[in-house]
Amino acid sequence: MINAQDVRALEPPAGAAADWTIPQAWNGYTREDHAMWDRLFARQAAMLEGRAVPAFLRGLDVLRLSKPGIPDFEELSERLGALTGWRVVAVPGLVPDDVFFRHLANRTFVAGRFIRGPEQIDYLQEPDVFHDVFGHVPLLSDPVFADYMQAYGQGGLRSLAFNALERLARLYWYTVEFGLIRDGAGLKLYGAGIVSSFGESHFALEDASPNRIGFDLARVMRTRYRIDDFQETYFVIDSFESLLRQTLETDFGPLYQALDGLPDIATDALLETDRVVHRGTHARKARP
Numbered sequence: 001m002i003n004a005q006d007v008r009a010l011e012p013p014a015g016a017a018a019d020w021t022i023p024q025a026w027n028g029y030t031r032e033d034h035a036m037w038d039r040l041f042a043r044q045a046a047m048l049e050g051r052a053v054p055a056f057l058r059g060l061d062v063l064r065l066s067k068p069g070i071p072d073f074e075e076l077s078e079r080l081g082a083l084t085g086w087r088v089v090a091v092p093g094l095v096p097d098d099v100f101f102r103h104l105a106n107r108t109f110v111a112g113r114f115i116r117g118p119e120q121i122d123y124l125q126e127p128d129v130f131h132d133v134f135g136h137v138p139l140l141s142d143p144v145f146a147d148y149m150q151a152y153g154q155g156g157l158r159s160l161a162f163n164a165l166e167r168l169a170r171l172y173w174y175t176v177e178f179g180l181i182r183d184g185a186g187l188k189l190y191g192a193g194i195v196s197s198f199g200e201s202h203f204a205l206e207d208a209s210p211n212r213i214g215f216d217l218a219r220v221m222r223t224r225y226r227i228d229d230f231q232e233t234y235f236v237i238d239s240f241e242s243l244l245r246q247t248l249e250t251d252f253g254p255l256y257q258a259l260d261g262l263p264d265i266a267t268d269a270l271l272e273t274d275r276v277v278h279r280g281t282h283a284r285k286a287r288p
């Protein structure tokens with residue numbers, strides 16, 4: 001679901017190019033594979049109507065992701081490229097951080113090409129093509145979010161010198177994967193980990209259990225996250241413009257230094273300084 005902090009291998013696996021990309025091999029998908037995409041698509045499209053940020057729904061539309069079957073990355077990249085200059089390429093699995101950041105900095109989104117089986121319809125550990133393409137790609141058609149993703153990749157490359165990967169991974173986690181956005185008086189979903197998950201699409205927005213608090217860059221970078229269950233805290237951005245602006249205007253070097261030595265914040269904690277949108281009941285206990 002996120003860039004691979006644990007991938008230590010430096011060499012791409014056999015069959016992959018030097019930049020870790022592989023052919024999508026679209027012709028290799030079976031009828032069952034395409035049917036699984038269609039099933040997941042229908043369920044999420046219905047769930048997200050009125051819940052996802054309008055730019056996401058627009059992205060589904062302009063990229064014609066509702067077309068039956070798993071999208072062909074070349075065709076998808078042509079449409080996406082014409083809008084924002086991004087393209088989608090296949091990789092064999094998680095890739096090292098520097099490879100991931102370099103692709104983002106070059107406006108290339110790396111996606112898994114396999115699709116989950118029926119037994120994993122609601123939970124899988126490695127991102128599949130549904131998570132990566134349905135979850136991430138629609139917002140890459142939004143010019144501001146597209147710039148944010150590139151800025152994140154550039155920041156990632158710079159962070160390698162600061163030993164600050166964990167902090168930067170938290171920013172990705174709480175925005176690109178699990179972000180909420182203000183929409184008038186209410187909230188909407190935009191994080192790929194949420195919009196590609198049936199259960200979390202509802203939970204993140206409507207359940208009383210998790211905290212929902214205003215986005216604060218330094219606060220996010222100190223906050224631990226859960227990889228094994230729904231989040232206990234979601235951060236709410238005001239707009240993609242403000243997220244992009246903060247990312248571009250912050251000098252991350254001094255910020256990393258300022259955060260050094262400060263304790264991490266627990267996944268369910270609230271601080272006095274938080275702009276609380278919703279104080280979570282934490283009634284839902286995490287998966288053991």
Ligand SMILES: [Fe+2]
Pocket residue numbers: 001002127131132135136177192193
């Ligand atoms: Fe993801």
